[in-house]
Amino acid sequence: MTEDISPLLGRLGPDALPLYSWVAMGGAMVTVAGGLGFLAIVTWLGKWRELWSGWITSVDHKRIGIMYIVLALIMLIRGFVDAIMMRLQQALAMDGGGYLPPEHFEQIFSSHGTIMIFFMAMPFVTGLMNFAVPLQIGARDVAFPVMNSISFWLTAAGAGLVLVSLVIGKFSTAGWTGYPPYSGVQFTPGVGVDYWIWAVLVSGVGSTLTGINFVVTILRKRTTGMTLMHMPMFTWTALCSSILIVFAFPALTVVTAMLALDRTVGTHFFTNDGGGNVMNFMNLFWIWGHPEVYILILPAFGIFSEVVATFSSKRLFGYPSLVYATMVIAVLSFTVWLHHFFTMGAGANVNAIFGIATMVIAVPTGVKVFDWLFTMYRGRIRFEPPMLFTLGFMCLFVVGGMSGVLLAIPPINYATHNTTFLVAHFHNMIIPGALFGYVAGYMYWFPKAFGFRLDRNWGARAFWFWFTGFILAFMPLYVIGLMGMPRRMESYANPDWQPWLIIAFLGACLILLGIVSLGIQLWVSVRDRVRLAAEADDPWDGRTLEWSTSSPPPAWNYTELPIVSVRDSFHEAKLTGKPIPTAPLTASIHVPRNTAVGPVIGFAGFCVGFGVIWFIWWLAAVGLALVATTLIARSFADDTESEAFPGRGTGIS
Amino acid sequence: MTTAVRHSDSEVSFGFWLYLMSDAILFGLIFATFVVMSTNLAGGPGGTDLFSMTNLSMQTALLLTSSLTVALAHHAAMEERIGPALVWLALTFALGAGFLVLEVRELSGFVASGAGPNRSGYLSAFFTLLSTHGLHVSAGLIWIGTMMMQLLLKGPNSRVLSRLSRLTLFWHFLDIVWIGIFSVVYLPELF
Numbered sequence: 001m002t003e004d005i006s007p008l009l010g011r012l013g014p015d016a017l018p019l020y021s022w023v024a025m026g027g028a029m030v031t032v033a034g035g036l037g038f039l040a041i042v043t044w045l046g047k048w049r050e051l052w053s054g055w056i057t058s059v060d061h062k063r064i065g066i067m068y069i070v071l072a073l074i075m076l077i078r079g080f081v082d083a084i085m086m087r088l089q090q091a092l093a094m095d096g097g098g099y100l101p102p103e104h105f106e107q108i109f110s111s112h113g114t115i116m117i118f119f120m121a122m123p124f125v126t127g128l129m130n131f132a133v134p135l136q137i138g139a140r141d142v143a144f145p146v147m148n149s150i151s152f153w154l155t156a157a158g159a160g161l162v163l164v165s166l167v168i169g170k171f172s173t174a175g176w177t178g179y180p181p182y183s184g185v186q187f188t189p190g191v192g193v194d195y196w197i198w199a200v201l202v203s204g205v206g207s208t209l210t211g212i213n214f215v216v217t218i219l220r221k222r223t224t225g226m227t228l229m230h231m232p233m234f235t236w237t238a239l240c241s242s243i244l245i246v247f248a249f250p251a252l253t254v255v256t257a258m259l260a261l262d263r264t265v266g267t268h269f270f271t272n273d274g275g276g277n278v279m280n281f282m283n284l285f286w287i288w289g290h291p292e293v294y295i296l297i298l299p300a301f302g303i304f305s306e307v308v309a310t311f312s313s314k315r316l317f318g319y320p321s322l323v324y325a326t327m328v329i330a331v332l333s334f335t336v337w338l339h340h341f342f343t344m345g346a347g348a349n350v351n352a353i354f355g356i357a358t359m360v361i362a363v364p365t366g367v368k369v370f371d372w373l374f375t376m377y378r379g380r381i382r383f384e385p386p387m388l389f390t391l392g393f394m395c396l397f398v399v400g401g402m403s404g405v406l407l408a409i410p411p412i413n414y415a416t417h418n419t420t421f422l423v424a425h426f427h428n429m430i431i432p433g434a435l436f437g438y439v440a441g442y443m444y445w446f447p448k449a450f451g452f453r454l455d456r457n458w459g460a461r462a463f464w465f466w467f468t469g470f471i472l473a474f475m476p477l478y479v480i481g482l483m484g485m486p487r488r489m490e491s492y493a494n495p496d497w498q499p500w501l502i503i504a505f506l507g508a509c510l511i512l513l514g515i516v517s518l519g520i521q522l523w524v525s526v527r528d529r530v531r532l533a534a535e536a537d538d539p540w541d542g543r544t545l546e547w548s549t550s551s552p553p554p555a556w557n558y559t560e561l562p563i564v565s566v567r568d569s570f571h572e573a574k575l576t577g578k579p580i581p582t583a584p585l586t587a588s589i590h591v592p593r594n595t596a597v598g599p600v601i602g603f604a605g606f607c608v609g610f611g612v613i614w615f616i617w618w619l620a621a622v623g624l625a626l627v628a629t630t631l632i633a634r635s636f637a638d639d640t641e642s643e644a645f646p647g648r649g650t651g652i653s
Numbered sequence: 654m655t656t657a658v659r660h661s662d663s664e665v666s667f668g669f670w671l672y673l674m675s676d677a678i679l680f681g682l683i684f685a686t687f688v689v690m691s692t693n694l695a696g697g698p699g700g701t702d703l704f705s706m707t708n709l710s711m712q713t714a715l716l717l718t719s720s721l722t723v724a725l726a727h728h729a730a731m732e733e734r735i736g737p738a739l740v741w742l743a744l745t746f747a748l749g750a751g752f753l754v755l756e757v758r759e760l761s762g763f764v765a766s767g768a769g770p771n772r773s774g775y776l777s778a779f780f781t782l783l784s785t786h787g788l789h790v791s792a793g794l795i796w797i798g799t800m801m802m803q804l805l806l807k808g809p810n811s812r813v814l815s816r817l818s819r820l821t822l823f824w825h826f827l828d829i830v831w832i833g834i835f836s837v838v839y840l841p842e843l844f
């Protein structure tokens with residue numbers, strides 16, 4: 001490389017600003033305006049103190065969960081803007097039309113995929129786990145509350161790096177999988193791929209810590225009588241997901257670190273020359289990538305299970321089979337990573353995550369679908385928004401599953417690989433399969449978190465827009481995929497494709513209305529919160545433990561810890577008219593004090609990433625030193641808990 | 654209160670075991686990469702040309718001994734004999750630091766002779782494996798220093814002791830990884 005590297009600013013210079021296109025400039029300005037607007041509003045409302053002590057430094061799992069979900073929703077908007085920009089480009093791009101130059105289009109699909117997987121889906125699912133799991137098992141908090149806050153802030157730091165890349169420098173053009181040799185320095189010099197690497201690395205550390213935290217929480221902090229087979233289904237899926245995180249994320253850390261070394265130090269892990277081996281990247285990446293699909297999807301299945309049982313007013317059918325199916329899927333997910341490049345050559349095949357994997361997952365998944373159907377059979381079904389999303393999932397997932405089986409037939413696979421058929425297929429698995437589940441979970445637990453329900457009508461509207469928008473946006477991609485349209489096309493010359501791409505763009509517009517409806521729903525519900533607060537402790541006639549505490553719950557969740565003896569213990573208690581027995585409080589309740597350790601380490605992680613990306617070595621060193629001193633200082637702190645006094649309580653207010 | 658502390662202590666050690674498991678997978682994957690790349694010399698030097706038996710035996714002796722001293726430190730601290738515990742910890746620190754000095758000297762010698770990490774795929778994997786281990790040892794040294802301070806300032810209270818037991822575990826873990834490096838990376842080249 002022939003760049004100048006200044007000791008102070010590394011390779012950062014005025015040319016890092018996005019002056020190369022008005023679209024990029026606009027994106028940068030919106031990002032900056034959004035950030036400044038947020039700061040201005042907080043200042044104007046005089047809420048800095050509340051934000052700092054109520055949220056940023058909070059170690060309460062419920063608040064951390066809410067912050068994760070806020071992060072996920074923000075990144076959903078950002079990822080969706082990328083998506084609709086691509087849809088518009090492809091709708092216009094016949095014969096070189098459109099408004100995006102190729103390089104910019106590549107940045108957009110790379111950031112869309114990266115954001116949606118790492119900074120939308122991961123934080124969303126982690127947030128839901130954070131909020132619901134300790135409540136569901138009758139615990140006062142997670143096992144390691146401070147580490148929980150560190151996890152969140154590292155994830156936020158990674159997301160911050162992706163957002164900053166829009167303003168300072170560029171993002172990767174190498175797709176969300178960052179396959180070498182294209183992602184090596186010879187082909188992609190500059191900071192784009194480095195942004196991708198460090199965003200993924202920093203947040204990956206956070207995810208690993210989350211995995212450890214939740215395995216310990218679920219296995220060690222259950223209340224008396226909460227045996228494994230009494231646990232709610234969502235907690236089971238959270239457990240399996242967390243175990244997968246602990247085992248799978250090291251592979252992501254290793255593979256991205258090696259790519260970083262190749263790019264920054266000049267090693268030869270994945271280069272074409274010097275004895276590098278590109279196949280190693282594929283192996284390591286998919287050792288993580290295949291389980292990652294289940295990390296995202298299993299908890300969504302857990303939410304569907306809770307929702308189906310609650311809104312059918314029936315006990316979950318076949319609970320043990322659901323538990324075993326979940327465990328089988330989790331174990332299998334480690335044995336099949338090879339199929340991602342095995343049948344498909346070494347091209348960039350994101351599709352394959354959801355491709356043949358579907359075959360393997362098909363049997364236990366089939367079991368689950370039948371369990372849900374039997375749960376609904378002869379139930380009194382209430383069509384509240386979470387249930388709508390669940391039913392929508394069941395309809396759309398069948399299509400996705402069928403296309404997966406199609407993909408597994410070799411000639412079809414041959415004809416469709418790397419086409420939009422695969423784009424359609426994996427969106428078909430992950431939008432209904434994961435995202436619908438998260439949205440259902442968000443609407444389901446919202447009253448528990450804030451003490452009032454979300455507006456029903458706007459929830460239903462959001463659902464119908466998402467549902468129809470999804471069909472319009474992705475079914476055409478199956479068609480043009482079979483007609484042979486490759487994925488990642490910035491422009492094309494086949495006039496037969498264009499009508500379908502226009503339909504797909506209209507579908508994306510409907511999804512936009514779905515997202516807007518979610519926003520309006522939130523707005524309307526906050527406005528009408530008094531009316532919506534009725535019966536908020538147990539708004540859905542819930543079955544599991546979390547509905548037995550107040551909404552919002554006190555910081556310590558349960559003043560006297562419940563003692564359970566059956567599954568669905570809260571439902572049982574309502575049925576028999578006997579309240580759930582509790583363990584009398586013998587000592588005072590201790591809750592962990594707020595601490596700035598999490599945000600400081602997140603900030604330091606951001607500095608390390610930003611410093612290495614731009615070769616600002618002093619910044620990276622300062623970041624590392626800050627991590628070390630913060631951890632050491634923390635280990636000297638003894639007075640980390642305060643006594644809580646139930647009755648005078650505080651909760652999320 | 655005591656039961657609460659003991660309870661949370663078991664949570665912490667369970668969590669620490671999970672971390673070690675996750676870390677073991679991380680090392681396992683780097684080992685696997687090393688093995689796959691062990692013939693990718695790209696015309697550069699191989700282990701046979703580079704490694705020195707004396708250096709290897711000295712490094713190994715230092716690290717194995719330090720595993721013994723850290724165990725003795727833990728033992729002494731458990732019996733509330735702070736003086737001996739501090740001495741053993743200081744000795745562990747010295748042995749670990751000695752190991753690192755030898756490692757840095759060896760690796761920088763390789764770099765100086767043109768066999769740096771960007772010479773070949775083999776050397777990339779070699780350097781990465783060794784420095785990942787070396788970074789863990791450095792973190793361990795910082796941890797040892799911190800524990801000595803805590804023993805001095807706080808005495809052998811239950812939290813300090815429980816941290817010390819995890820430090821011991823961590824240090825043994827690094828020893829095991831080193832034995833892996835010894836047998837996978839060095840032995841085949843030296844014999």
Ligand code: HEM
Nearest residue numbers: 083086087109113116117121175176423430487488489508
């Ligand atoms: C909300 C509506 C969404 C729309 C309209 C949309 C649209 C798109 C489009 C147009 C592409 C590029 C296709 C191509 O390469 O030709 C794409 C790629 C992709 N999308 Fe989405 N998407 C949506 C949601 C999601 C979600 C929720 C996820 C994951 C959680 C996701 C993950 C991905 C991934 C991983 C890629 C591949 C990126 C790459 O090629 O490297 N998308 N999407």
Ligand SMILES: [Cu+2]
Nearest residue numbers: 290337353357
């Ligand atoms: Cu797979």
